[in-house]
Amino acid sequence: MRTDGQASQRPFIGARTPGDVVLEGRGVSKRFPGVVALDRVDLDIRAGEVHVVLGENGAGKSTLMKILSGAYRKDDGEILLDGRPVEIREPRHAQGLGIAIIYQTFNQVPHLSVAENILLGRERTRLGLIDYEDLHRRAQRELDRIGLRVSLGTRVMDLSVAQRQMIEIAKALSLNARIVIMDEPTSALTERETETLFDIIESLRREKVGIIYISHRLEEVKRVGDRVTVLRDGKKIGTLDVADSDIPTMIRMMVGRDLTFAAIERQSRRGSEMLRVESLGREGVLHDIGFAVGQGEIVAFFGLVGAGRTELARAIFGVDRIDKGRIAIDGEVVRISSPEVAVRHRLGFLAEDRLGSGLALSMTVSQNMTLPSLSYFGRLGWLRLGAERQAVDEFIKTLHIQTPSQDQPIRYLSGGNQQKVILARWLMARSRILLLDEPTQGIDVGAKEEVHRLMIEFARVRGGAVVLISSDLPEVLRMSDRILVMREGRIVAEVAHDQANQELVMEYAAGTRRG
């Protein structure tokens, strides 16, 4: 994350007369067993403004949004709509009041089509049957509005993550809401889609819609926000006019301290080769991929969504079959036919989809951490629980994982802490090569900094090798010794860190420049 404020120029010009307050929360509180998630928080949203809500994971942002959108009931305080108190009972009620929410995680029915998903529950019928003509006409109108070009009949499960995010936005807009809540809307979007989204936000602003915008990306705050409210530990720290505030101030309010981004020492000399991939191919997905990673090195893979980076990591880790090519570890050709074999060769894989492929949500912190290393805690399938406890406690301490105990169900941890548990999982399994797919997606600046620190330490101090897959360009530029750019299943360019800049890498990824 850059703090130099270079993104502060405002592309959106227009009369910004503050509108009337549409939605107001006064002293909103919410408790969960053992935790006060929100402690007397005030918030007001005016018509036609973009109100950014900032805070680290666990600060209470999502809880507040869930209360405003009817997913949770507040314990205390009041909510006023147009100055009149309302009791938001459930999501449908919130929709009826004109409050729409776009969740970070999708609220979609994977097997239904795009059109069916957008208008789910609002289909019109003819003679008791769904009027598909009407459904498609209305759905198309919503897609046109956000400029998304997908076929209405496509099943949502067959879309990319970015496209699904856009569908989610179309769905919310189709409700003609007066308040739209966007929870990390850009985390899965490419640059171009992000621009489209900003255009949509601008047109909503003109239509006097109030927008609550949650993001970790501080550049975006400067870019789209009118006012910003910062939450920390369930309390409101303050509300600022974006025009009068700078990013370092916001960070200080969020984390309660100054955060400095330490310069990262580069790996100048590549150590012995740990991972080599030669002419690897997978029908229709990956073509002729070749690269090597040395000891102590961090190699980043950049590319647009769908460039094949995740598919590459899955192929190397033995999740997906390889049609062509070979993989060598420490100079020895190996056949990685399953993740079991990969783990035996001391590879570790942090998957992009933390909830879907990373965490066993019904299990504890400890059980999640030790999943790949149980064989270290006893022989013949037996578990020495004492040894396990001790090891887990050590990792919780060294990685600064914030949890009341190792027996805490992992679902109660914040995203950043969950991610650290997954990193601990592979450190504990004594991985030597880490494949990290979007390791800092959706986690706050503080946790991001710690994940970066762990990556550096793993590579430089422990002598591991890191393959970093990230769509976060500043992160790629900051962390990597080399950048490999992928496009359409191929590696199209290799850029050394001292030659890399955002524009160059982006041009390779978009295919407007050839290597």
Added chain:
Amino acid sequence: MASRKALTQSDTPATRMPPLGALQAGRAFTHHLLTNQTLFMFVVLLVMMFGFAQLSPYFLTKDNLLQVTVQAAVICMLGAGQTFVILTAGIDLGVGSVLALVTVVSAIVMESWAGLARSNVLIAGQQGGGLIPGLAAGLLVGAACGFSNGVIIGKLRVPPFVATLGMMGIARGLALIVTEGIPRFRLAPGAEFVGQGRVLGIPVPTISVLLLYAVCYVVLTRTRLGRYTYAIGSNPQATLLSGVNIPRYLAVVYMISGLTAALAGLTEMSRIGSGQPAGGQGYELDSIAAVVLGGTSLLGGEGRILGTLIGALIIAILRNGLNILNISAFWQQVAIGVIIIIAVFADQVRRGTRG
């Protein structure tokens, strides 16, 4: 995602807001009762026993209570294996049929062994044998059925519901084929011990159940197999990416269910003194009910073996109590149906309290 700040600093919100803190402490016990389905069902069990004790003086006698444990034994055993399967987010519909196949194969082996002995193929002195080979054959059949379920589900990726529905038909069909539909009565001498014997006054089936549950408890809480059983049910993708060979462990889990079905079959055979090709019908549903009553989630990943024991006892005590009160067996089915629905509803409420 629920946004909750993990409490690690001494400066917790609760200490800063005394009224809220006190409120929380007050709710602690109710919360525990509500969030712990096993404990909740144990209380239900005690209330039921208290109720029956009020209605009939016979209920709380030692004889009757021991009788209940014997009546519950078969469901308990099936439920133990079923717990493993359901923890992986699977289901085993075949256990009733496998139980029947086990009883007839075991009975036939005992009978044939005796036949061989009579025709002097075996030397004298081994007459009356056949007990051990018969029991072993039963266990082997159960394990084989379970193992093939596991391979079909783990390796061939056939959904558990379908695979075990198939096994339900196959095992039943085989049981009828090998017996031509006729029950087998000539068990080996000594066979009655498994289902009718007593050690120190305690029925053997009761002892078998206690040993089985002790073993299952240890396996689930202290072995890699147990941990993976939960993990597979909680998130198979994450488990796979942690390097766990899921097909192998599924084969073992379904084999465990086959083995507990065999143990239940041998107990049942011994108790009624015959191998019944038509026996065990509907037992699969009883075993699933026991697991669900015990608080194990049908979605996998969450649950306890002890809960299943309580669930099975609830079903058995309900039947026994209603029997004592002379309420018809037809009404017993209604009562069990109602209690299952109430239990699952309570479980939903419990999850609701977690927000």
